[in-house]
Amino acid sequence: MASMGYRISHQINLVLITLLAITGSMLLFPGLMSWLSYAVGAPLAAFLGSPYPVSVGEELARTSHRFLADVWGVFLIVYAIYLLVFRRIHVFDALRKPLGDQIREARALADHYILGKPLPDDVASSLERHNVLVAYMTVVLVVGIVLLSASGVLMVYSTYLGLTEGSYRLLLLLHDLGFYLALLFIFAHLFAVLHPSNRPLLVAMFSYGRIPLEWARRHMPRYLRHVEGGGS
């Protein structure tokens, strides 16, 4: 079962990361996103009497990107403290397995989710709460978030920190790379949660947080044995 706190955190994350990705994309891909800059900028431009709705839209995107990033940063810090203090981090459990087993599990999972092949019994019986592909994609996400947040904070306070133009340029590149890594995770995450075999997870996340026991036995047997044995 996913707790209420876990689901609320996920929902906050979902909203903030979506808004940050959209406002960031408006700055990163102005050519592709100018229609959105125009759409959000036009009402305010009309109110301000500005003849440049795209510029007003970009200004809004830039301002809100910084504000939302601050909110997200505070939320992430609080959430990270909660996870660490209450030892709720299970997403990396699959990485404790020997590398050979991890590779075998990753191949079997890819065959299962892409080609529809059944999982071999030994792989199926050793699945943790989060499988090895989820664990590695989370590593990608963590690297992405560290790049995004560290470079973002340093860029916002670059004047006060006395950073050189060269440092700022490097930070901007790292910010982009962080976004691309996060985007990679989001693609994989969306694919996984929208996959038919994971439908109970999707339903649980957006309803009461419960999954059928039978589904849990098939998808996270090792973790279930751990829970049934009295673990957290």
Added chain:
Amino acid sequence: MTMVAVNPPPADQGFAVLVDIDKCIGCRACQLACKDWNGLAPVKTTFSPTFTNPQSFTAQDWKVVFYYEGTAKKGLATPAGEVVFEQVDVAPLPAQCLHCAAAPCARACPSGAISVTPEGAVVINKDQCIGCGFCENACPYDVPRRGSDGKYYKCTFCVDRIQNGREPACAEVCPTGVFTFGPASQIVQMAQSEAAKGRTVYGLNLNPYVGGQVRWIYVSSDRKAFAIKQHFPSDAVVPTNEAREVLREIVPPLALVGAVALTAVGFASWRRARIEEQKSQQKQKEQ
């Protein structure tokens, strides 16, 4: 076409300037004329080890004469023959935005505030500028500067004067004829012939990042070439921003292909699951 597209004219169209620093006496008339024509406020200056003042461009100083020290070989005719010796020299170099043929600042601007006019002038419209600093980040010559209002400013190539049949203010005022203003095709030809004579030329055959060429082309003899070498980067590129541009080109189509592929795989899985479900239901009915 998008709302923030940049369409610069070809490098051989529009206008250009040939800057012959051998003729420059460092009087700073160009620097003053620029401030005067553009109505730029004076800024508080500081002492420094060089004559350059202010130390670099500011939002109120779009043209600055930089002074460089270097050694130059000189020949002295004596009754015993020519004696060649090295001497320390000071060379003034009047600098401003070089108006790149394919301006990276204009490509980087997210609000479309930087446009390239048919004359080839790269111009910031301050009413559209949102102060993000992406132009400063993209410029290999560190030209755009943030003003006290948070917006960015730089040389406009005096496009308002050009459009009214006049030269840029700095070119018109120069007492020694350092600046030769004219159609880009003619100026490029002049620069090429100067290069053929063995003079140092900066502004042609540059990195594709700036379009391979700029519209303010510098020439000098060996005697003052050190100023050009000290002032301009050997490679007119900002590597980090170039990498960003490459990624920006690659990622959207890759993301689209990835999204379509994952959707197709997901849909196929959904279809397969549905067929299997129907089969099992059929079996149950038959039993």
